[in-house]
Amino acid sequence: MDIGVRLQKTVNLYMENGVAARYSSPQLMYDKLYFGFTYFTSRLGTAWGTNAIKQDNILLSASYYIRKDKIIRPFAGVNVGYFHASYEYKIFRDLDNQSVMLSPEFGINIDAPVPFKANVSFGYNLITGNGVNGAGTLYPLYVQTTLLWRVLRK
Amino acid sequence: MASFKKIGIVFILVSGVLSCNKTPDITPDMLDGTVLIDSSLLFPEKYLVSYSNPTPTSTEASKPVFLTAHGYSGSTFEWNEFRSWSSGTDQYFISQVLLGGHGRTYNDFKAASWHDWQSSIKEEYERLLAAGYTNINLVGSSTSCTLMLEMVASGYFSDKLPPANILLVDPIVIPSSKILSLIGVLGPVLGYVDSGLNPDEKPYWYSYRPEETLRQLQDIINVVRKDLEKGVVLPANTRVKVYKSKKDPTADPVSAVLIYKGLETYSGNKIELEMVDSELHVYTRLKLREKVTDKDVANQTATFEDFVARANPQVVHN
Numbered sequence: 458m459d460i461g462v463r464l465q466k467t468v469n470l471y472m473e474n475g476v477a478a479r480y481s482s483p484q485l486m487y488d489k490l491y492f493g494f495t496y497f498t499s500r501l502g503t504a505w506g507t508n509a510i511k512q513d514n515i516l517l518s519a520s521y522y523i524r525k526d527k528i529i530r531p532f533a534g535v536n537v538g539y540f541h542a543s544y545e546y547k548i549f550r551d552l553d554n555q556s557v558m559l560s561p562e563f564g565i566n567i568d569a570p571v572p573f574k575a576n577v578s579f580g581y582n583l584i585t586g587n588g589v590n591g592a593g594t595l596y597p598l599y600v601q602t603t604l605l606w607r608v609l610r611k
Numbered sequence: 612m613a614s615f616k617k618i619g620i621v622f623i624l625v626s627g628v629l630s631c632n633k634t635p636d637i638t639p640d641m642l643d644g645t646v647l648i649d650s651s652l653l654f655p656e657k658y659l660v661s662y663s664n665p666t667p668t669s670t671e672a673s674k675p676v677f678l679t680a681h682g683y684s685g686s687t688f689e690w691n692e693f694r695s696w697s698s699g700t701d702q703y704f705i706s707q708v709l710l711g712g713h714g715r716t717y718n719d720f721k722a723a724s725w726h727d728w729q730s731s732i733k734e735e736y737e738r739l740l741a742a743g744y745t746n747i748n749l750v751g752s753s754t755s756c757t758l759m760l761e762m763v764a765s766g767y768f769s770d771k772l773p774p775a776n777i778l779l780v781d782p783i784v785i786p787s788s789k790i791l792s793l794i795g796v797l798g799p800v801l802g803y804v805d806s807g808l809n810p811d812e813k814p815y816w817y818s819y820r821p822e823e824t825l826r827q828l829q830d831i832i833n834v835v836r837k838d839l840e841k842g843v844v845l846p847a848n849t850r851v852k853v854y855k856s857k858k859d860p861t862a863d864p865v866s867a868v869l870i871y872k873g874l875e876t877y878s879g880n881k882i883e884l885e886m887v888d889s890e891l892h893v894y895t896r897l898k899l900r901e902k903v904t905d906k907d908v909a910n911q912t913a914t915f916e917d918f919v920a921r922a923n924p925q926v927v928h929n
Contacts, residue, residue: 510869
């Protein structure tokens with residue numbers, strides 16, 4: 458099991474940062490198939506000390522890594538989750554401010570001989586707002602880096 | 612192997628060049644072509660107060676002037692209904708500005724930046740000030756709202772008489788189509804985007820949106836969004852009201868949230884904002900719409916009345 462911090466930039470929108478954890482079961486494609494949990498928010502990014510919208514994201518993910526035991530390991534995964542934005546004022550109560558999230562994600566994991574691993578990827582939110590329905594600040598394309606430390610071994 | 616790589620690189624470069632040179636099929640019935648042109652370019656005195664009345668009397672100079680500006684890829688047509696609704700009044704003036712680069716050919720539009728779009732607003736504002744008008748009210752729709760917000764944020768009014776009101780109809784800070792955020796990647800491949808107009812709209816809006824202009828749109832949206840994140844303060848004695856459709860297929864309603872959070876009056880108060888029960892983008896323009904409801908007409912009328920009341924509380928529109 459690894460835990461770490463996630464730094465994310467949505468293309469043409471916010472920086473959103475948070476925490477991440479992932480787990481690979483010894484009984485199920487160990488070190489190839491990972492299940493993950495991620496929480497990231499603009500509160501720890503662009504909205505820190507600014508007027509940007511405070512928004513929170515929770516993701517559950519499943520990712521498959523190839524090139525076991527190599528330093529650079531490409532992976533592909535899928536995330537599902539929940540998005541919520543705080544509009545803060547009652548006048549906006551009729552606007553959608555939450556959404557289901559669904560995104561494929563592709564990237565590489567760098568498992569260098571240092572105490573942490575770096576996971577770099579891009580993803581595409583398939584569900585976004587469209588002005589009529591959905592959350593307006595849920596944008597499609599993002600890039601992220603997660604720095605992970607191994608806390609449990611099999 | 613190396614030769615395959617070279618062929619691949621050449622293929623990508625050629626594809627890129629070809630896609631950049633994509634030109635849409637423009638017909639004479641479109642604003643994009645060389646036949647139709649925005650009327651304000653031919654008859655500026657019919658649209659701009661600085662041309663129709665460049666030497667106002669002191670009474671005229673103190674009357675409200677509504678300086679209207681339209682949205683991205685549009686034309687002066689967008690505010691014609693405010694002029695016709697106001698016909699016969701001598702209580703205020705309307706100056707309909709055509710954004711720079713607009714109302715001309717597709718290639719003229721393609722070559723213009725958002726600074727060019729904005730320059731028309733600034734030029735008419737400065738002409739009105741030079742003529743002596745003292746009650747100028749900016750009225751924007753969609754992208755022109757964004758351009759006006761940038762004028763405030765960049766300090767444009769700091770060395771001149773600021774507007775009495777800035778009235779923003781369906782401002783765009785967040786686009787409804789999130790694909791716009793990918794224009795930097797997709798733009799060179801697409802070349803242009805079809806606007807999906809109905810035939811009646813084609814003389815007044817561009818049927819095709821060059822990717823260069825969409826990049827400019829994304830650019831000004833980003834500039835203003837970041838300004839609002841840092842906080843924008845209005846000039847003293849300038850009031851703002853935002854009118855935003857609750858559902859808008861072009862300018863995401865969440866744009867209103869960003870403006871409400873990021874813009875404050877000189878004395879540190881919140882601006883005025885109304886979430887309008889409408890599903891139209893720029894709900895103040897109803898002509899040439901395929902479907903207009905009684906509610907749409909009521910929304911338009913209420914907003915026009917509100918404009919007039921804000922610019923001069925003494926004026927009663929008949």
